[in-house]
Amino acid sequence: MKRPSFPGVWTAFALVFLYAPIVVVLVNAFNKNPTLAGWDGFTLKWFDAAFSNEDTVAALWVSLRIAALSTILSLALALTAALWGRRASRRWLTALDATTYMRIVLPEIVLAVGLFVVFRRLDVQFGATTVIVGHAVFNSAYATVVIQARLATIGGTLEEAAADLGASPLRVFRRVTLPLLMPAVLVAGLLAFTFSFDNVITSAFLAGDSATLPVRILGLIRFRLTPEINAIASGVMLITFVSFVLAIAVVALRGRGTTLLGVRLRRAQG
């Protein structure tokens, strides 16, 4: 055994710090003690209370629907942008990258209030549609980055070969480019889904009466901290965690060079 190094011990402590709060939420979701001062035994009553509440269940469905639709929209925007960017001139590529970067870096609150005043001024009805539109603004930017990274690694040789063999551009895209991009598309989609499903600020401003689950959770937290919130939070974590596991599975199984938020994940060797 090697002597544990300072960075190693530090990392171990940091991981405990990262996971402890999450574990506490999970454990307390099953804790019988209503004040959560100590462990009183196992119960499922908080889950029962949380998911028999009609508003919570309705908010959950709204969130899932918005996340699914805005993910599809974001992927369409990102795919076209990334494919175009590959053939674009240097100047236009800079323009694409700049607008992508701006959409990621700009504080979300500014985007949210900006869309809010525009829709308000134009008398657009607030609801699920406006939320989907808003989420797609930043989610398509994240998706563009992920897909661009993958496009850079696959090169154009296979597509040129397909074109030389007589495939139409559409056919080349469907049979060559898209399959090669699939891992990145799936990862980008799962990322967009998670971000949309978890979003608070844009949803709070644009949802109107169709409150999403995070907006409802925020309201519950600000009203009073109850054990039920732990149960809802555990449910949300489960959904986002499943999406993460799926993304990892995609990376591990299909794309040995896919990037996840700029970090290249390679299949572990040896």
Added chain:
Amino acid sequence: MSVTSAPDPVAEAAPARRRTRAGWLLAVPSFGWTLLFFLVPLGFLFAYSLGEIDIITFQVHWGWTLDNYAGVFDQLYLTAIRRSVLLSVGATAGALVIGFPIAYYISLQRGRRQLLLLLAVMVPFWTSFLVRTYAMTNLLGNGGPVATVWGWFGGGDLNLLYTPTAILLGILYSYLPLMVLPLFVALERIEPAVRDAAADLGASGWRTLRRVIVPLAMPGIVAGCILVGVPATGEYVVPAILGGGKTLMYGNVVADQFQTVGDYPFGAALSMTLMAVLTVTVLVLRRAGARAEAVT
């Protein structure tokens, strides 16, 4: 598949041209979306920030006044701005100090072990931001684990919940993975030979870190600071939950203008100011990063 006949120069040129035109169509969705739902809203906010509001009908009138910007310099808002910047800088510095050894350690690992450690850092990042922030309330409250440990070391009653410290810890906690990832990318690129060379030339571990590793990791440090510091300054969720509505940050002040006060032009001026402050910060940081890279 059909066999193509001898190439006809005219037919050859036509699809190529068609492809470039079709290529431009691909640019339309993304640029159109960005224009309509990103640049137009920002333009609207800017126009609103120069406008006036009728305090009786709450109608916004276009105008050319700087009164809204003058209002930003009110003590109340300056305090919120200062607090946001301080909390954001504090949390970013904390994340850098805590994240650097983690990223360094992971960069030294190989193969499966490195991958697993990276995933371990990323799982919380992928877990609901809202839930993670909420999770901190369990830890920071009266009688929570933090207060208990504080008690062991002879500290008195400690209730961090709903204080600026809680917000700082909450931001640090939620954004830490965003700091570790770019640091890792930069540190992983450093050849082990560079470290060995420094050691062979007689540099101590500390000196190698300070003179060799940190300068080489500078692009990652800058990227991490931007990824954490910029969104943290406009943070809304963390102060809303861990500040308990008592300690406000810039994001909450902006949201308030639109959700409760209803003074859109002033809210727009606040938003524009936030954007200006952050844009300048990003440019300065990137310049600093570029200079550090040029020196090494």
